[in-house]
Amino acid sequence: MKKEKTNEQANKSSAELRQELVDHFREKRELLRQQWVQHMTAKGLLAGLTREDIETESITIYDTCIVCLETGEYDGARTYAMRMAERGVLRGMSTEQIIGGLLTLRDVYGRSLFERYQHDMERLSSALDIYEPVANKILSIVALAFVAEREKIVRQQQEAIRELSTPVLQVRDQMLILPIIGVIDTHRARQLTEQLLRTIRTSRAKVVVIDITGVPGVDSKVANHLVQTVDASQLMGATVIVTGISPEIAQTLVTLGVDLTKMNTVGDLQGGIEEADHLLGYRVVREEPGNGFIHNKKV
Amino acid sequence: MAEENCIPINSEIDIVTARQKGRAMAAQLGFSSTELTLIATAISEIARNIVEYAREGEISLSIAHEGDKQGIVVMGCDNGPGIPDIKLAMQDGYSTGKSLGLGLPGAKRLMDEFEIVSEVGRGTKVTMKKWVQNHAR
């Protein structure tokens, strides 16, 4: 019974103190905010921002932090952090700038509390107990928002690189070329195969030349992907010719015991295209030796 | 798991129903057309396993959430003879029936997650999941 009462009292006084802090920060708003901006400028954290930007942003951040302290709710901070992360990353603002700015604000708040309660250590300690968790929570929200934004961008870029790096090109009627450059992982191999199969359908291709000159290495997984791509193309009625198998890759494939007997292989891309021409019944004839030469020179 | 869909598997005609329902549900979740085919094929394989070895059972379809990921859960249950050696059954090319022996290991390759529990004389339960890839496309 007695304990409950003291708890109640403690809660009451803590709520009162919280309100006191909120009032204090509101009252000193202009002063503290200016101090904050000064500190940030001194640290070089505001590089690249206009005066107007600094005004509006600092006011919003300052007020958002007070709302968090007052209500104990962080939705406002979360929304703002996400927006800031989106814009910040777009504008090329560094995480150091944002986090540094917030750390500075925390110091400014903290110092003003010291000043106010320096003669009442007990009250100062209670005030810090209320204030510090809020400041830390806000910092972690902002940091997380930035990390999430970065990850999102990395994902988008990875996707973009993957899309870019698998061009399926049509060279002649019914003939496609797929030059693979870079490392093949399972995800990329899938994407590559899907794209190739769709293109076989739309361009009605009968022969596909896959050139792997630009693939640095092959393990059993990649070799299997290659075999799968060949098999799937075959199911759609297209013959695949693989070219550009380096001595190292040839050695790996044989060592791994991958069954490539059913695969058409030709030394290089030129040979592959010649073989494809042959399969499709094309005959490439040079009309006059001189013509081509002059033509090439002009270009 | 909000939505659940149960398809009794009693004959080979139910295999077609199961994979059609699975495809429709996966389509609502936003899977790509290739993934829809993979899912439908995997359902076909485990449904066929039920018909072939247990004669009857059921396939249930539901939606799974994990963080911000969403996916489809396909569960195949039967009270059939069970599988004495799961490790062996999951090997490519192993079959006691008349199939190619690609059913279970094949279905595993088509999905993201695959779990099989079996007790001889009691039955078999296969749970498989596939998550929607949230790529920009």
Next chain:
Amino acid sequence: MSVPILKQGDYLIASVQSELSDADLLKLRDDLVSRVGEFRSRGVIVDVTILDVMDSFATRTLRSMAHMIMLRGAKTVIVGIQPEVAFSMVQLGLKLESVATALDLEEGLALLDSQTKGDTRRG
């Protein structure tokens, strides 16, 4: 639903119109294998454009059908396998092995023409 089989010249053309149950597939196999002899056909085309799933059973049935038709003296071409279906089949580990495939009916007919050119059964 059973699959209609059309006779066109020396060829039989079966084009699948809807998803097939196992029984439908087996019936298609039996029908084709018997009609090849009846019509003295030299080639068979099975158009599977409509199928959005080819599982192990379907693949096995088509493969054994092609082998039976070969024993009866004709060639088989499977046409119209969709990109998604082809992808799913190789992921599953399924192969049609020695069975010929082509993009669509037109290509299938051209393939049969070129393969049966030397066939002098009917001059």
